[in-house]
Amino acid sequence: MASSAVLRGRIEKKGGRRSSLKSRRSALLNMPIDLILEITDELSPADKIIFATTCRAIRNTVGRGQFPSDTYEDRQERFEYLAGMCRDMPNHWVCEECMRYHRIDTSDTSVQSRPTCPLADRYGRYNQPLTPIPGDEYELGRRHVQLALKYTRMGDSLLPRHRQYLRRLTAARQYSLSYPWETKLMVTAKIIPRIVDGRFLLRSLCEYRQSSKPVTRELIASESVCPHQQVFPPRDDDWSNDAFHQNLRQFHKAVNDSFETPGKEVHSHCPHCFTDFSVTTTTKCIRISVWMDLGTESSPLDPAWRSFVHSADLDPIDEVEYNEPGRVRELYSSEEE
Numbered sequence: 590m591a592s593s594a595v596l597r598g599r600i601e602k603k604g605g606r607r608s609s610l611k612s613r614r615s616a617l618l619n620m621p622i623d624l625i626l627e628i629t630d631e632l633s634p635a636d637k638i639i640f641a642t643t644c645r646a647i648r649n650t651v652g653r654g655q656f657p658s659d660t661y662e663d664r665q666e667r668f669e670y671l672a673g674m675c676r677d678m679p680n681h682w683v684c685e686e687c688m689r690y691h692r693i694d695t696s697d698t699s700v701q702s703r704p705t706c707p708l709a710d711r712y713g714r715y716n717q718p719l720t721p722i723p724g725d726e727y728e729l730g731r732r733h734v735q736l737a738l739k740y741t742r743m744g745d746s747l748l749p750r751h752r753q754y755l756r757r758l759t760a761a762r763q764y765s766l767s768y769p770w771e772t773k774l775m776v777t778a779k780i781i782p783r784i785v786d787g788r789f790l791l792r793s794l795c796e797y798r799q800s801s802k803p804v805t806r807e808l809i810a811s812e813s814v815c816p817h818q819q820v821f822p823p824r825d826d827d828w829s830n831d832a833f834h835q836n837l838r839q840f841h842k843a844v845n846d847s848f849e850t851p852g853k854e855v856h857s858h859c860p861h862c863f864t865d866f867s868v869t870t871t872t873k874c875i876r877i878s879v880w881m882d883l884g885t886e887s888s889p890l891d892p893a894w895r896s897f898v899h900s901a902d903l904d905p906i907d908e909v910e911y912n913e914p915g916r917v918r919e920l921y922s923s924e925e926e
């Protein structure tokens with residue numbers, strides 16, 4: 590490998606001008622070469638290739654890097670490479686379906702999804718949106734998460750149009766539905782995204798009310814809080830006691846507990862994705878709060894994201910083990926306005 594010797598040689602050839610050049614150089618280039626190489630050894634293949642593009646001195650020292658030979662790992666690293674290269678491009682998003690960048694359309698938001706990709710639909714392998722409230726038109730695409738995190742990180746360097754777009758990407762959505770003739774059911778829902786510590790968090794709040802009579806479990810019989818947690822019919826209560834099935838019944842259990850302790854907020858979490866939730870039941874209303882952590886600015890292969898969206902290729906179970914109940918709720922609340 591062309592290496593430390595090359596970089597060292599270049600520096601030494603500069604002779605008398607060395608010290609003034611050195612002072613103008615980045616802190617990284619002033620580090621001992623062996624240390625740079627030691628750091629590089631810890632990088633992923635994608636990060637190593639990106640690092641090599643920063644300047645000729647670095648490329649000569651660490652080499653160009655290469656993608657892995659294993660097909661699956663290769664695809665994963667190429668995703669990470671594209672995401673890394675796009676980090677400072679405010680007008681583009683990385684499409685993993687096409688393995689290329691697409692230009693942004695600032696009218697494309699979760700409320701009005703307009704992906705600038707011919708393959709971005711719910712049948713694609715990687716572009717499936719997250720629909721936190723079933724039946725609602727709120728469709729959070731991976732690109733929305735990617736752009737919101739990118740713009741938040743870029744902060745002060747953003748142009749006004751990107752700043753406006755960031756506000757739309759993270760805007761709260763509120764809506765209500767009523768079923769006056771059947772159950773006299775009234776549903777109000779609110780979804781509020783928030784970015785904290787470089788993670789995209791989503792809070793949703795759903796309230797179910799019935800005007801003429803006390804609420805019952807049947808009103809939320811088809812509800813779920815994430816792809817792994819839903820309400821089961823009452824007769825299924827003793828279906829299976831093994832840990833796997835019990836892990837899928839945390840929401841079901843919280844709903845039961847909340848009906849037994851009216852007025853008390855019953856907290857729980859999903860062990861298969863980063864989701865905290867709570868259920869509060871009174872005679873007039875069932876309130877379901879959900880806090881989701883959709884992960885960082887990475888590719889849609891990030892297990893945190895994969896655990897929330899269905900994909901024919903990928904099994905969302907067992908990717909994520911969430912064993913810090915309350916972490917997401919606390920992180921979200923730490924930036925409460």
Ligand SMILES: [Zn+2]
Nearest residue numbers: 684686687706
């Ligand atoms: Zn595309």
Ligand SMILES: [Zn+2]
Nearest residue numbers: 815817859862
């Ligand atoms: Zn889950």
